[in-house]
Amino acid sequence: MAELETAAAVSIRVNGDGREVPAGLSVADLLEHLGLHPRMVVVERNGDILRRDALDASPVEPGDSYELVHFVGGG
Amino acid sequence: MAELETAAAVSIRVNGDGREVPAGLSVADLLEHLGLHPRMVVVERNGDILRRDALDASPVEPGDSYELVHFVGGG
Amino acid sequence: MAELETAAAVSIRVNGDGREVPAGLSVADLLEHLGLHPRMVVVERNGDILRRDALDASPVEPGDSYELVHFVGGG
Amino acid sequence: MAELETAAAVSIRVNGDGREVPAGLSVADLLEHLGLHPRMVVVERNGDILRRDALDASPVEPGDSYELVHFVGGG
Amino acid sequence: MATVIAEPQVWDEPLTIGGRTLRSRLMVGTGKYRSNDEMVDAIEASGAEVVTVAVRRVDLDRTREEGVLFHLDPERFLLLPNTAGCYTAVDAVRYACLARAAGFTDWVKLEVIGDQETLLPDTQATLQAARELVADGFTVLAYTNDDLIAALRLEDAGCAAVMPLASPIGSGLGLVNPFNVRTIKARLTVPVIVDAGVGTASDAAVTMEQGVDGILMNTALAEARDPVRMARAMALATEAGRLAYLAGRMPRRERAVPSSPLGGMLG
Amino acid sequence: MATVIAEPQVWDEPLTIGGRTLRSRLMVGTGKYRSNDEMVDAIEASGAEVVTVAVRRVDLDRTREEGVLFHLDPERFLLLPNTAGCYTAVDAVRYACLARAAGFTDWVKLEVIGDQETLLPDTQATLQAARELVADGFTVLAYTNDDLIAALRLEDAGCAAVMPLASPIGSGLGLVNPFNVRTIKARLTVPVIVDAGVGTASDAAVTMEQGVDGILMNTALAEARDPVRMARAMALATEAGRLAYLAGRMPRRERAVPSSPLGGMLG
Amino acid sequence: MATVIAEPQVWDEPLTIGGRTLRSRLMVGTGKYRSNDEMVDAIEASGAEVVTVAVRRVDLDRTREEGVLFHLDPERFLLLPNTAGCYTAVDAVRYACLARAAGFTDWVKLEVIGDQETLLPDTQATLQAARELVADGFTVLAYTNDDLIAALRLEDAGCAAVMPLASPIGSGLGLVNPFNVRTIKARLTVPVIVDAGVGTASDAAVTMEQGVDGILMNTALAEARDPVRMARAMALATEAGRLAYLAGRMPRRERAVPSSPLGGMLG
């Protein structure tokens, strides 16, 4: 069971690159999985911005395309 | 007859001002009437440009509005 | 006597103008007579600068020419 | 004799360098000897300018110092 | 020096943009510094309250180094996101929305570039993006060229500030056309902030002397041999130019006029 | 602004002339102010420690008004007498000696004017007077034109500082020939103080950016609409230009360079 | 002088616009002269082949005086009608069509003004009008500002020449921003003719030295004290600047280099 579940994975795109991530993650889980602090990142999923307070309730779906952006040095 | 005809006049607008001109004039006659040399003037009647070779055949109609323009000094 | 003495006067030049001043004045007296504060003025007598501490001991002689100068606004 | 004479030479300085030249030369001869056209050169001998018409009559003396100058490109 | 004891507020009134009051008329960027420490020290020395940042993808390998938020406290500085790198109105609006979603501010420094080589703005696309962003509730500070017509339309579009360039981004050529910038300032009612091109202190002073409300710069600090000292120089120069403008300069004249009295010379 | 909190001494080393250390690189004159109060307030705002004065006959009718000593405390300011109005070395030496006899200082700002219309210096007579005054123990700060050869000779003559002009006295044309002034600074070892011609804050900044040691001005303050605010502007601009010089400006380039990263754009 | 004997064709290749070859790179206007004779003499002295005219209503009281055709032979000069005074694309197209109907040329100098006070162009409306006129078969020479983006789009729209300004019409401020004009020339393939702002001969020379293809001016001639002599000066200056550009100037350097040999000095 557990094996099966862990075996299960979904493929998504993050910042242009394909990735396999465990099934059943929320977007908040995804950020944690990627080592990102939610307060430091803005998430665009499939072209739509996800509000920060919606990250927990939003499941990562197979085929999702994510843009994870933040502030960097600029003029 | 002639008296009647000459007596008859039509009102038109030329370069923004109202004018009475004899009835039965062609646009070419109008220019001559105004002391203008056709070669020196471009005629816009009721918003449409009249080609020079059409001036003779074009009758002046009551209520016509004419813009008579030419080249002046400019930069 | 005193009357006579005070009556006596000597003519000198101060800053280009001729002046009659009482006889027997020291240069210090002269400055006071002219309403000038010694600390604020530099005295040139007959082309030579008088040191401030010499003003008391220096008598005003007939025909003396004085330049009394000070600091004014300048760039 | 002639041999002796031709053998004889005098040492002079020309434009800063020491030179041996045959004895008995005029300054005009010297220029020719150096392959210079008199019209193209100005001669200063021992600090004095030699007028061009004096070149023939002026003998080259031992120990003479010559500056031979001309016009070159300049601004 | 006198700069220490003096009370700046007596010398100038504060600048207000989009309802927010700023004491410093100098705004600075955060790009191209040799190190984050140097960047932070330079920003401190500049006295700037508004600090621009760019919006980019997180680097999934080494994030910590990159994020500006790890180095600048958004409580202390107004972090002004830009839309640098956008070549269309659509892109610029997308970046602006992502920036606002970070939750710090609804201000955006709008840039829509028209040419990769010169980084000159596409004023037409900038105008279009400005209209959309203003309608969507953003406080828009619009980077533009020194064309009065474009500036007037950006003001009409509801921009909170219009930001004409002094010269191309990163060029350091200074204020090439003071006439245009002076005309823009004279004709607009919203604040005019000169953005891009300032290279050294005198450039900042001469720019403020045109009467504009402020300056935004980045390269002049980041590429100086000593960015922190240059930041201090720019803070002083910006205030100096502002005060000289308010003080009203002496007339220029081709003849000389003595400073000391002609009279009272010795005989 | 940051100018208040910052510690100036960390930004620049003091200037030393004739063995005396000065914290301000701005020197100001006392001529042509609308009132003595305005003069005093402007000098305070300028932060200047060296203040020039002229030597003139006392007016035997109304003295009190005139004397600068009634308004400026010679303990607080180094009152630097000038020889303005002198057209010969002899006159200049005479005025210098009278000024020294006032007992405040042996410094003198030597001026020997060569032409009444332009007030340009007679460098030959200035050199001759400088030699005499130096031999007589004066500390000579010599006003001169922007000719390197004259400046080198004034240094050789023992002047404590050489003071080339930016443009004619009272003209406000600013630093017309930065090349000459930069060359003079590069070749002299004594301090170079640019004297005359500065008109507004950016002129002061650009002058200091040439690397010179200080600026002396009078008309730019006295003839400003608001001399006190302009004095403050000049204090800031002088320091700004100095720090920009020390910081080392970015290169000028005709091409643009982005301030924000090219990478990391969204897909 | 040498200018008389020299053969110009050996010095420069002709300029081609819209398939027409021009030997002179100077174009002039016909406005604001003190008299028609002075205008004709100045145009002759300028050597211009392209001469701009405006389109206006005939004055029904005193026509003869006004009409430019009474003074300039359309066989000798290419009379280039402008759309001066138009503030919309619609108006500009209307004036262009009337001008073409005069039967002399299908060329038009397109102007769409965006602001009455500065006479700066509305580049967006100019672009729209240019597209319509090109589609209608006109040869369009488009007056614009010095913005590269606008210039590139006018070229894309099919303009036969793009005419950036040097400074505002009638200002005489000269070429304020040589960088922008140089960039426009470097990036466009159609001829670039600088239009408006040139005030005197050196302005024309420095403009041509940027590599542009020609200059159009009016006020600099009409408002000169002696328009005819100034026209001659402008003809020479335009060619001078062109040839200097082709010849490739010496490098600027801050150090001196002797023109005469260092060697060969006397002992």
Add this chain to the structure above:
Amino acid sequence: MATVIAEPQVWDEPLTIGGRTLRSRLMVGTGKYRSNDEMVDAIEASGAEVVTVAVRRVDLDRTREEGVLFHLDPERFLLLPNTAGCYTAVDAVRYACLARAAGFTDWVKLEVIGDQETLLPDTQATLQAARELVADGFTVLAYTNDDLIAALRLEDAGCAAVMPLASPIGSGLGLVNPFNVRTIKARLTVPVIVDAGVGTASDAAVTMEQGVDGILMNTALAEARDPVRMARAMALATEAGRLAYLAGRMPRRERAVPSSPLGGMLG
């Protein structure tokens, strides 16, 4: 172009120096050309009548190549010897005497250099040499800096022309200080020929626009990529600047003024 048909003599009066009338106001040097042919062609193209040469030792190995007289006909050109390379009045006088002894002219372009690095003149030594040479019957054209006082004294010394620099010899920086040169021209009665520093055609035009009588240049031609074409450009630019000065330029103004009539617009 029109420059061919026009009659120059109707445009300007000739220049007279030391009793000799010159039709061209451009004088050129003969130094630093890549080849003698290029030099000769450039001089031809410049239209110059006065051509400067230096005085040096003959090279006893290869003379023919060097001598300028092998390439320039002293009947056609006034070969003006200079004293370049001299650092004392004594040396300058010696070189002048040697030059005169060549038998072509008693004119000399007097140069006494004060500094090897900048090649700036020693005006004091120049003045001394000028006095000696004038007393000895020379026609002296004196190279000097842009100091009015030095220029006035050179005129008093009897110089036939005074030649202030535009910028250092060989620098190509152009006319850095137009105010000084304009003042010198306004105050002197002998011809003022600007010597050294001109880099390109617009520099020549702007220099002549100050009202000076002529220009002398060398490096700007010799170091151009195409010296012959640049020489032609300089001939045109010198005349252009001269005529613009005589014609009287339009006023500079910061506001725009239309060239086409405001009235007569269509309804």
